Amino acid sequence: MSKVKILYSTCGGNTKLVCEKVAEVLRHGAVGAAGGEPGAKKMGASEASAYGIEGKAGASVAGAKHDVELFDVKVADSPEKIGEADVYVFASPTYGQGELEMYFERFLQKAAEWHLEGKKCVVIALGDVKYHRDYLFEAANILEEFLKGKKAELIYRPLKVAMTPIPRLNNVIKNWAEEFAKVL
Ligand SMILES: Cc1cc2nc3c(=O)[nH]c(=O)nc-3n(C[C@H](O)[C@H](O)[C@H](O)COP(=O)(O)O)c2cc1C
Numbered sequence: 001m002s003k004v005k006i007l008y009s010t011c012g013g014n015t016k017l018v019c020e021k022v023a024e025v026l027r028h029g030a031v032g033a034a035g036g037e038p039g040a041k042k043m044g045a046s047e048a049s050a051y052g053i054e055g056k057a058g059a060s061v062a063g064a065k066h067d068v069e070l071f072d073v074k075v076a077d078s079p080e081k082i083g084e085a086d087v088y089v090f091a092s093p094t095y096g097q098g099e100l101e102m103y104f105e106r107f108l109q110k111a112a113e114w115h116l117e118g119k120k121c122v123v124i125a126l127g128d129v130k131y132h133r134d135y136l137f138e139a140a141n142i143l144e145e146f147l148k149g150k151k152a153e154l155i156y157r158p159l160k161v162a163m164t165p166i167p168r169l170n171n172v173i174k175n176w177a178e179e180f181a182k183v184l
Contacts (some may be wrong), residue, residue: 002184004068005085007076008092008124009104014165015093015126016072021169022089022124022159023068025177026117026184066184073107079114087155087184088116091124098135100142108146116150123147123158123179126165137162156180 004026010016069085076082092104099105124138132138140158147154159176161168 002066002086002120003084004049004184005082006068006070006089006091007073007082007104007107008070009022009091009101009107010093011095011101012093013093014049014161015101015124017169018124018126018161018165018173019070019089019091020069020157021111021165021173022177022180023070025174026066026068026181029065029181043175050086066181072103074103074132077103077107078110086111087120087122088152089124090147092139092143093126094128094135094137094139095129097132098138098141098142114150116147116152117151120184121152122154122156123145124161125158126161128163155183 004023006019006023008015008019009087010062071082084106092100092102095101101107123140123143125137127135127139129136137158137160140160144154144158156179159173159180161173165173
């Protein structure tokens with residue numbers, strides 16, 4: 001089990017929704033069909049209901065369960081308030097013309113001395129082509145550059161979510177989180 005800390009900022013709530021979904025998958029494991037992988041735990045009726053798959057008790061939950069905490073960097077506005085973790089997830093929407101959300105930008109300024117060398121990290125970025133096509137998901141590049149500069153270990157590809165995440169929560173986002181969980 002890894003201790004995972006998800007740092008996010010959000011203006012309209014989209015990034016928070018994405019991070020909450022990722023946290024749910026990392027905490028509870030991958031939800032599969034009835035049968036599932038060998039050794040996968042079978043869900044009871046109430047657990048199936050919690051996953052929104054009522055009537056499918058017997059579906060499987062596979063994968064390690066991780067200790068996951070979410071931090072809004074507007075509130076937890078310095079590395080000291082985040083604390084130690086095995087894995088950090090950095091999640092920001094793109095604003096302005098290819099910039100980080102304001103509170104994430106401020107957080108990174110305070111994190112200039114944060115020691116992340118060798119630390120396992122991954123990035124989540126939101127964006128929307130209707131704003132600045134040339135800077136689509138630019139937050140992902142900014143966050144990865146920051147982490148590379150700190151010699152952090154980027155352990156998985158960034159999750160990039162366009163427009164409202166709601167139709168993608170239980171497919172693209174869930175699938176990404178399940179694959180990410182395998183490299184933890
Ligand atoms: C004023 C403004 C500027 C934006 N600029 C960009 C941009 O440069 N690139 C991009 O990919 N998305 C851009 N977006 C889209 C946001 O990243 C997207 O709507 C995101 O889902 C917002 O996330 P949030 O609800 O967590 O704040 C912009 C949105 C607004 C409102």
